Amino acid sequence: MPSSTWLADLPRHRLLAEYSMWSADLIRLADDLARIEPHADLLHIDVADGHFAPALLFFPDLVARMRSATTRPIHVHLMVADAVLLEQITQFADAGADLISIHVENAAVADAALALLAGRNVASGMVARIETPVANLAPYLDRLNFFTLLGTAIGVKGQGLDPTAGPRLQEAKALITQSNRNIVLAADGGIRDTTVPLLRAAGAETVVMGSLAFGAPDLAARMAWLHAL
Numbered sequence: 001m002p003s004s005t006w007l008a009d010l011p012r013h014r015l016l017a018e019y020s021m022w023s024a025d026l027i028r029l030a031d032d033l034a035r036i037e038p039h040a041d042l043l044h045i046d047v048a049d050g051h052f053a054p055a056l057l058f059f060p061d062l063v064a065r066m067r068s069a070t071t072r073p074i075h076v077h078l079m080v081a082d083a084v085l086l087e088q089i090t091q092f093a094d095a096g097a098d099l100i101s102i103h104v105e106n107a108a109v110a111d112a113a114l115a116l117l118a119g120r121n122v123a124s125g126m127v128a129r130i131e132t133p134v135a136n137l138a139p140y141l142d143r144l145n146f147f148t149l150l151g152t153a154i155g156v157k158g159q160g161l162d163p164t165a166g167p168r169l170q171e172a173k174a175l176i177t178q179s180n181r182n183i184v185l186a187a188d189g190g191i192r193d194t195t196v197p198l199l200r201a202a203g204a205e206t207v208v209m210g211s212l213a214f215g216a217p218d219l220a221a222r223m224a225w226l227h228a229l
């Protein structure tokens, strides 16, 4: 388990490194977890139901096993239909997730989902698809710890960053600043050595790294580069 103050303890004076376990070597997951753990501020688990998002991804038993193997905070990103969202929150909270993000597009059940998260003492996040107006976030700002903007189409890895990603981050940053809330702003999708500097400049406080981290020939050097941005 991370410390109970893990959110407040995040080193936000620099860009945070969130590692997407989808991009790990899935047949050697334990080895990759041990390799990246010293560098990771957060571990990111994508959950997709093949309906809300095209991929079929990850499950509570994996999070429970990871929970017993690492003290890093685990961020579960739920890409699932309204009908199963509340049940999925319960299962991933039981498994030991520290932060669970639901989608802004789950609007019909979002209030109930955020109430459930608050009752479970799990940090609350929201994510917006690339085509969703950033302003749709406004009604939820008072209940969030994290907000993530996708910079690519949902649920497909290996894509290039959409050109709207930077301006959308700037818009989200302005909304968060106006709200006076302490919300971590994250960028997910299209995270490359060529895009991280502009995402950082646009207001990203954490980047969800896939191949940029797991494919790095020298991970310590890549992290030193990231921390200097």
Ligand SMILES: O=C(CO)[C@@H](O)[C@H](O)COP(=O)(O)O
Pocket (backbone or CB within 6 Å): 020, 021, 022, 023, 044, 046, 152, 153, 154, 155, 156, 157, 158, 159, 188, 189, 190, 191, 208, 209, 210, 211, 212
């Ligand atoms: O969810 C996503 C992308 O949608 C990330 O979590 C992936 O892991 C990104 O992988 P790369 O494209 O950066 O290799």
